[in-house]
Amino acid sequence: MVKDCSTDTVAQAVREYEGVTRKRVIGDMVRSLWVDSPDIIASFGEDAAVIRHNAEDALLLAADGIWSKLMEADPFWAGYCAVLVNVHDIAAMGGRPVAMVDILSVTNNLTRDEVTRGMVAASAQFGVPIVGGHLHPDTPYNVVDVAILGTARMDQVIFSDTAEEGDQVVAAIDLDGRIHPSCCFNWDSVTMKPAEVVRAQIRVMEDLGKERLVTAGKDISNPGVIGTLGMLLEVSEKGAVIDLEAIPRPDLSALGLPFEQWVRMYPGMGFILTVKKENVEEVCRRFADVGMAAAPIGEVNGGRKLTVRYLGRETQVFDLDQNGIMRIFTEGEVCR
Amino acid sequence: MVKDCSTDTVAQAVREYEGVTRKRVIGDMVRSLWVDSPDIIASFGEDAAVIRHNAEDALLLAADGIWSKLMEADPFWAGYCAVLVNVHDIAAMGGRPVAMVDILSVTNNLTRDEVTRGMVAASAQFGVPIVGGHLHPDTPYNVVDVAILGTARMDQVIFSDTAEEGDQVVAAIDLDGRIHPSCCFNWDSVTMKPAEVVRAQIRVMEDLGKERLVTAGKDISNPGVIGTLGMLLEVSEKGAVIDLEAIPRPDLSALGLPFEQWVRMYPGMGFILTVKKENVEEVCRRFADVGMAAAPIGEVNGGRKLTVRYLGRETQVFDLDQNGIMRIFTEGEVCR
Structure with missing residues (x-):
């Protein structure tokens, strides 16, 4: 019980x-962003978008950011979670996570280092490399956003x-x-x-x-x-x-x-x-x-x-x- | 002259x-994030990462955010540029831009709508769909980050x-x-x-x-x-x-x-x-x-x-x- x-x-x-x-608020956003494209098999409403690459292969693309509350409370955990939630997005689709990019905006070096340490820890643990991104070293806020690329056979997507x-x-x-x-x-x-x-x-x-x-x-x-x-x-x-x-x-x-x-x-x-x-x-x-x-x-x-x-x-x-x-x-x- | x-x-x-x-500050970041992976042909220092997909095909992945100054000055142009700079990143590599995801953090609906209108305008003009992303509707700051997927033949990458x-x-x-x-x-x-x-x-x-x-x-x-x-x-x-x-x-x-x-x-x-x-x-x-x-x-x-x-x-x-x-x-x- x-x-x-x-x-x-x-x-x-x-x-x-x-x-x-x-x-x-997602619905309003989706209606604004909607573009019809024959190779986009799935987009909003899914954990990752599904893009037809060829007859057999699909590419998966997702992005996730971390609530600012978490970023303020624990920048290491925020960095870790930024990677984790993206890996989840690809896994949820039945895909294999391949690589990530991050966009990090920080007010100071300590936060930058802690968030980075968190991302690196999760990236190494899950075996999904961070291959690029963008750093704003001098913003009035702390934000970390990550996007992920995954692959799957077309017939394997969930x-x-x-x-x-x-x-x-x-x-x-x-x-x-x-x-x-x-x-x-x-x-x-x-x-x-x-x-x-x-x-x-x-x-x-x-x-x-x-x-x-x-x-x-x-x-x-x-x-x-x-x-x-x-x-x-x-x-x-x-x-x-x-x-x-x-x-x-x-x-x-x-x-x-x-x-x-x-x-x-x-x-x-x-x-x-x-x-x-x-x-x-x-x-x-x-x-x-x-x-x-x-x-x-x-x-x-x-x-x-x-x-x-x-x-x-x-x-x-x-x-x-x-x-x-x-x-x-x-x-x-x-x-x- | x-x-x-x-x-x-x-x-x-x-x-x-x-x-x-x-x-x-990029150099410090890169050293922290570095993970060795045989399929990652190029990563930091390039406009987009190059990932070997198979013998012929490469996948390109990039991300870019917009300076907060621009976001404050003109949210429409910030949204437009968020797409534009990502399309540039793939073009610079000799690739074809395929799809984008965005992460948008906004303090209010007006900014959300203006940034979105800018992203949609550029997405439609360049013919690169936004296929997903994440929205923080209630942050104390306005940030737009976009990531892009591109494709190229391995031997075509610049x-x-x-x-x-x-x-x-x-x-x-x-x-x-x-x-x-x-x-x-x-x-x-x-x-x-x-x-x-x-x-x-x-x-x-x-x-x-x-x-x-x-x-x-x-x-x-x-x-x-x-x-x-x-x-x-x-x-x-x-x-x-x-x-x-x-x-x-x-x-x-x-x-x-x-x-x-x-x-x-x-x-x-x-x-x-x-x-x-x-x-x-x-x-x-x-x-x-x-x-x-x-x-x-x-x-x-x-x-x-x-x-x-x-x-x-x-x-x-x-x-x-x-x-x-x-x-x-x-x-x-x-x-x-």
């Missing part, structure tokens, strides 16, 4: 979480918008970690791990893509496990009911961590996937093999609502028809 | 220009560090433009041009790469034409003497523009190249065909000094042995 948990408190906490509400009715929702999270001392919404399961462990975790997604073992997927990011699932369902134009108790979690009472905080955390390594029933066991086994807890937590349905269930009670978190999270599709556009 | 021009004033103006001096003794230095600049009203160091030759004109200018570099008509090249960026040549010579470990009067320029007196300001300007379309003597005429013709003024302005030599010459007088601008611009190589590293 999950301590101090009710479907209402969790639904409200997720709905009102800044990590979720900040996503709302999209977000391809979940199907009847699919199982699988959450996979590395529970062996700690609340990061600089940010109570970051579950750090990575900094303390050897390179081969985190690289194997990233490779699982590539293998799942190659073997077509999942129907859709995303990395669990700022909106947390439920918010990220909401985004996946939004672009897939589906709904789901999930069981709160089934969500993989560490010993929350030992950590003094309320359940509604856990489900809003950004895990160091976590993915939300949709999987055909017959593949759920195999998918969970692959994650278990690399030290990640994976479990089916609910089922995709044809409605467009995300509902959480606990002790027989159900509460709707998002009505994706009425209140999309990213609101990309409110005017009928499609991403691909 | 160039009005109000002396080799001393020009040399000093270039040497002390912020666009040049800001490059000095590097910066391959200038050879005896090569002619060719400067190619579109002179048909205006001092940008928001920034007196931006020579805007692009916003007023039809898409087919600017795309043809970008394609010249791709053709020069394919036909191996240049030995090295860079786009003329913040350090201006002489500063950019200095960076090319620095990584090539060469020197040059150039004639100030040979540098292509618009009617400076009509514009009220001092020569030492012209040579520090960021042109909307401009490249500095090194070319074998026998190819100079052909290279200049290619640029003339797309409305750009191109001319040989000097010769590469084996020294490591960049010297400017005017009316029989010579002044050294950079001693690249003693005072590199980017200072990447001061501890003996090489870029590739």
Whole structure:
């Protein structure tokens, strides 16, 4: 049983979480930026854009910046995370991360060195080189942005918008970690791990893509496990009911961590996937093999609502028809 | 004759220009970020990183941000330039720009909309789609960073560090433009041009790469034409003497523009190249065909000094042995 948990408190906490509400402006941006191009297989709404390179190969391109709050709190961790979230973006698509570029704006040399140290640590650990970028050594603010290039076979790409009715929702999270001392919404399961462990975790997604073992997927990011699932369902134009108790979690009472905080955390390594029933066991086994807890937590349905269930009670978190999270599709556009 | 021009004033103006001096911290950064990887053919010191994709194909990856000063002065132009400088980076390498991602941090919706409008205008004009990115809608600062993916055949890539003794230095600049009203160091030759004109200018570099008509090249960026040549010579470990009067320029007196300001300007379309003597005429013709003024302005030599010459007088601008611009190589590293 999950301590101090009710479907209402969790639904409200997720709905009102800044990590979720900040996503709302994305739709307006996407509509402004939209350019039609035949080789762009997927763009906004996906963790990485998918660009057809030739008949077999796709190129993946993504970019992510770090919240300024984190940059101020812990520049090393901000630099580390700038790399981590980009590696997640490529892994989530079933791709292989190849290289990154960074743009760093700093007010002083100490911050520059700390952010750089964080980026270098993650780059070396995940084996993805930083190959270029841009430095503004004298700005009135501290910002680090990273972009990443990945590759994949065209038929290996995992999209977000391809979940199907009847699919199982699988959450996979590395529970062996700690609340990061600089940010109570970051579950750090990575900094303390050897390179081969985190690289194997990233490779699982590539293998799942190659073997077509999942129907859709995303990395669990700022909106947390439920918010990220909401985004996946939004672009897939589906709904789901999930069981709160089934969500993989560490010993929350030992950590003094309320359940509604856990489900809003950004895990160091976590993915939300949709999987055909017959593949759920195999998918969970692959994650278990690399030290990640994976479990089916609910089922995709044809409605467009995300509902959480606990002790027989159900509460709707998002009505994706009425209140999309990213609101990309409110005017009928499609991403691909 | 160039009005109000002396080799001393020009040399000093270039040497002390912020666009040049800001490059000095690059070397420290590069040494921190350096990761050895067999598929990374080139990284720091080049306008874009070159990554081996397979035996024939290279992938190009670059990122650039916009000076905060420009972001404050004119968010539309900042957004436009964020795209423009990235397209330049790929063109400079002899590649084809494929797609971009942006990371936008804004304090308010008006700035967001203006920057976006600028990015969209340039993206549509140059035919390079923005395929994803990240938006921070609520930061205490306004920053736009863009990264770009390009492609090239492995044998078509134009590097910066391959200038050879005896090569002619060719400067190619579109002179048909205006001092940008928001920034007196931006020579805007692009916003007023039809898409087919600017795309043809970008394609010249791709053709020069394919036909191996240049030995090295860079786009003329913040350090201006002489500063950019200095960076090319620095990584090539060469020197040059150039004639100030040979540098292509618009009617400076009509514009009220001092020569030492012209040579520090960021042109909307401009490249500095090194070319074998026998190819100079052909290279200049290619640029003339797309409305750009191109001319040989000097010769590469084996020294490591960049010297400017005017009316029989010579002044050294950079001693690249003693005072590199980017200072990447001061501890003996090489870029590739």
